[in-house]
Amino acid sequence: MTIASDILRQTPLHALHLELGGKMVPFAGYEMPVQYPAGILKEHLHTRDSCGLFDVSHMGQAFLAGDTSALERITPADVAGLKEGMQRYGLLLTQAGTIKDDFMFSRLAGEADLYLVVNAGTKEGDFAYIAEKLADVAALTQRPDRALLALQGPLAEEVLERHSPGISELTFMKVTRARVAGAPAIISRTGYTGEDGFEISLEGGDAERVARLLLNESEVLPIGLGARDSLRLEAGLCLYGHDIDESRDPAQANLMWSIGKRRREAGDFPGAATVLGAPAILRVGIRPEGRAPAREGTEITDKAGRVIGKITSGGFGPSLNAPVAMGYVESGFAADGMAVDLLVRGKAMPAVIAPMPFVPHHYRRPAKTNPK
Amino acid sequence: MSEVRYTDQHEWIRLDGDEATIGITKHAAEALGDVVFVELPAGGKTVSAGGEAAVVESVKAASDVYAPASGTVTAANSALEKEPSKVNEDPEGAGWFFKMKLSDKSEFAKLMDAAAYAKYLETL
Numbered sequence: 001m002t003i004a005s006d007i008l009r010q011t012p013l014h015a016l017h018l019e020l021g022g023k024m025v026p027f028a029g030y031e032m033p034v035q036y037p038a039g040i041l042k043e044h045l046h047t048r049d050s051c052g053l054f055d056v057s058h059m060g061q062a063f064l065a066g067d068t069s070a071l072e073r074i075t076p077a078d079v080a081g082l083k084e085g086m087q088r089y090g091l092l093l094t095q096a097g098t099i100k101d102d103f104m105f106s107r108l109a110g111e112a113d114l115y116l117v118v119n120a121g122t123k124e125g126d127f128a129y130i131a132e133k134l135a136d137v138a139a140l141t142q143r144p145d146r147a148l149l150a151l152q153g154p155l156a157e158e159v160l161e162r163h164s165p166g167i168s169e170l171t172f173m174k175v176t177r178a179r180v181a182g183a184p185a186i187i188s189r190t191g192y193t194g195e196d197g198f199e200i201s202l203e204g205g206d207a208e209r210v211a212r213l214l215l216n217e218s219e220v221l222p223i224g225l226g227a228r229d230s231l232r233l234e235a236g237l238c239l240y241g242h243d244i245d246e247s248r249d250p251a252q253a254n255l256m257w258s259i260g261k262r263r264r265e266a267g268d269f270p271g272a273a274t275v276l277g278a279p280a281i282l283r284v285g286i287r288p289e290g291r292a293p294a295r296e297g298t299e300i301t302d303k304a305g306r307v308i309g310k311i312t313s314g315g316f317g318p319s320l321n322a323p324v325a326m327g328y329v330e331s332g333f334a335a336d337g338m339a340v341d342l343l344v345r346g347k348a349m350p351a352v353i354a355p356m357p358f359v360p361h362h363y364r365r366p367a368k369t370n371p372k
Numbered sequence: 373m374s375e376v377r378y379t380d381q382h383e384w385i386r387l388d389g390d391e392a393t394i395g396i397t398k399h400a401a402e403a404l405g406d407v408v409f410v411e412l413p414a415g416g417k418t419v420s421a422g423g424e425a426a427v428v429e430s431v432k433a434a435s436d437v438y439a440p441a442s443g444t445v446t447a448a449n450s451a452l453e454k455e456p457s458k459v460n461e462d463p464e465g466a467g468w469f470f471k472m473k474l475s476d477k478s479e480f481a482k483l484m485d486a487a488a489y490a491k492y493l494e495t496l
Binding site for chain 1: 405406408409411427429430431432433434453
């Protein structure tokens with residue numbers, strides 16, 4: 001089925017994507033660039049070596065006002081304990097405790113409201129769910145008028161500092177209001193590539209001017225959705241609708257780290273009893289031994305040929321110059337180094353269960369200070 | 373003197389005497405993007421017109437390469453296994469996939485010539 005292009009939504013950078021030669025494809029109801037003329041391989045490697053600019057304005061931005069801690073009704077993350085100026089990763093859970101979405105939430109300094117960013121393909125459902133489950137205590141305001149840019153890579157700090165003096169002081173997972181070339185922005189030191197970088201929320205009307213300024217810097221190339229996917233896969237990060245969905249819970253997805261300690265001890269979230277038990281299947285990293293990528297849906301078998309799982313994301317990792325994948329296997333096969341087979345085009349291809357991330361993260365964490 | 377024909381699935385086939393060389397067109401290589409893997413048929417394999425003969429994978433996805441005509445595979449371009457990027461660099465030259473002996477040359481004659489293929493691309 002082809003979705004008619006006239007019903008696809010466009011981000012504030014649509015004209016710029018076309019001008020840059022972006023190859024536009026339908027994605028989560030939007031017309032988005034899958035790649036630019038440089039191509040996915042070069043865009044991927046450039047982001048790891050230098051700096052890439054991504055348009056992620058299709059993602060859902062919103063503010064939650066009122067008793068924001070009530071968000072804990074539907075997420076196992078520690079919301080109440082989030083300090084000012086910090087962003088955190090959380091899972092939105094169904095009433096059965098399975099994963100409805102993954103999202104980021106931030107507490108800006110001096111502000112009562114919580115700033116939320118959810119996935120593009122799930123935003124309508126997420127926002128309706130949050131509004132409904134918190135209707136008695138909090139109000140959600142969607143901000144489809146805002147744009148979101150991601151500036152990622154080892155040179156992102158140097159580039160952004162030129163247009164937002166002082167921003168280099170922000171460390172990993174911190175968030176602040178700041179100006180970029182005069183435009184008011186919410187900037188967090190986060191991303192979806194495994195590299196250091198920033199996510200920059202702007203008023204829609206400022207987005208194109210700011211994007212052009214950043215792209216004018218010699219270090220920066222525009223990066224499409226294709227490289228965004230290969231970068232996040234090498235970084236071991238989940239893609240909602242593929243690696244996690246409503247059929248998986250946080251334990252199976254190996255995302256227990258996103259559940260706050262206080263929450264784990266209290267067990268006060270949907271499906272806590274199940275999630276706190278031992279999962280029968282687990283999300284793992286997989287390295288095929290040959291050159292052939294194993295794609296989503298590929299069956300995983302043990303060495304005797306019994307099916308033990310399935311790949312949920314798979315492709316070629318440009319930085320590794322080798323195929324990489326993630327998927328779910330029976331827990332007994334989830335140990336690093338376990339030899340398995342992947343059924344690619346009817347043939348058993350050897351592979352091993354491997355630790356993630358496949359490419360080390362390069363986050364700019366605060367310097368360790370002596371506690372005493 | 374060799375002659376080149378094209379399929380609506382974007383393979384090219386060049387006939388030199390009895391032997392034909394097969395690859396994917398420039399249009400197909402551009403549409404696929406960066407090629408990272410190819411799976412080639414073994415020598416001696418018989419293929420039929422329109423049947424799966426090879427696989428080409430870009431960062432994005434896997435695609436089948438179909439045999440433009442029936443026959444027996446005589447050679448594969450094993451250089452592509454180490455350097456799949458040749459498919460993007462020179463799709464209609466060094467990026468060839470395999471060679472085969474045709475069992476029925478009339479199948480070749482029915483395929484599009486360069487002008488017809490160019491016209492076909494305009495309709496896509």
